[in-house]
Amino acid sequence: MTGISPYNANAWAAAGEFGAIAANVVSMCTPTVYEPTCLWKYPPTTAFLFAPFALLEVRNGLDALAMFMFVTTTAGVVAVGQWMRARSPLTLAIFLCACVISHPFVFEVHATHFEGLGVIGIVLVAVGLATRRTTPIVLGALLLSLKPNLYAGLAVVVLAILVARRDWRTVAWTVGLIGAANLLALRLYPEAISALLAGAGPISAVGWATTWAFASSVLPVAIAGIVLVYAVAAAAFALAVRFAPAERRDDVLVAGGAAIAVAVSPYVHPYDLLVLIPAFAIALVLSERIGQPARGILLVTTAGMLTAGTWLAIAGSGTVTALPGVLPVVVLALLATAAWAGRGRTAVAFRDIATSAPGSAGSSRP
Secondary structure, three states: OOOOOOOOHHHHHOHHHHOHHHHHHHHOOOOOOOOHHHOOOOOOOHHHHHHHHHHOOHHHHHHHHHHHHHHHHHHHHHHHHHHHOOOOHHHHHHHHHHHHOOHHHHHHHHHOOOHHHHHHHHHHHHHHHHHOOHHHHHHHHHHHOOOHHHHHHHHHHHHHHHHHHOOHHHHHHHHHHHHHHHHHHHHHOOOHHHHHHHHHHHHHOOOOOOHHHHHOOOOOOHHHHHHHHHHHHHHHHHHHHHHOOHHHHHHHHHHHHHHHHHHHOOOOOHHHHHHHHHHHHHHHHHHOOOOOOHHHHHHHHHHHHHHHHHHHHHHHHHOOOOHHHHHHHHHHHHHHHHHHHOOOOHHHHHHHHHHHOOOOOOOOOO
16 A cells, blocks of 8 residues: 555565554564565566555555455355356355355455456356357456465466367467566566565464465375375365256366365465365256255255355364365365266256246246
8 A cells, every 4th residue: 555566675674664554464473574474475567556555645545445355255255156046045145144154255355355256267267168268268368377376276277278279379369468568577577476485484374274285284194195185175176066966167167176276275364265166056057956855965065165164164173284275175075076976967857947947838827
């Protein structure tokens, strides 16, 4: 909010001159304000997003930024609600209610971070892949590029899909625009590269919410735990894709790919878990194809994990090492379970929709 480069350690040290709020931010940097841990750990393209708020007085700028983050986070949840295309209004209501009381949403709004933009980006990419349109994919990728450490795994999944389709036009536009934006930003902040490299080690050491840290602690031998946890995650992702209905396979690939991306990220904060929401949404939608009572059980389990499960994972992190790191694996397991349990029921489900539609041959008329 000061208008000075966030990669400048001296600027952080002097931030207290802008009032108590700025001084409080600096006080939370450890161990000193000159350590790399106190510097901005995101690509310089974020300057294009946050610079306008620096035009305001610090207090007003922070208030405007907080409102912007709240709106984008809420918009992300609403976008997922539209994208999930739930057959039942009850499923949509359960999802929306579960989202707004989940720990990732509450903490995201409280911390005023920008994962909401990432959720919107995930939806845009999924829509673009499903409709085979370039523009949504490019726009979504631009939003996701604001936090590459969190979405690198998803980028690999999407790139593999585009290459398999030989959609070189979308690949070229995406790489070209992201590259141009970053080159322009680096021209404005050339010190960003050295600052990011210097801070990579300290920031990756903060791994209390990562899947890596959780996996390395579940068994006496760390490597065995890592192999086990990531094998489960990979198998769940593969099963979800394998048994997903054809019309939702791209959505499963993207939502599941986002969960995989969180699982392999070297640094995860609790608000980063917001990007798991699309996977929870698709798990709820796929469970609609399952007969009762299994449908109800899976709906309650999925919604319960999004609500109580996310809070318990944070609360239990003091007892179980990096417990929040298990959430990407859990949502992938729920996604796989819903896809597997509903296998072969897609045709029946769509036949039911067709026969109940107004004007169809099987519908009743007054």
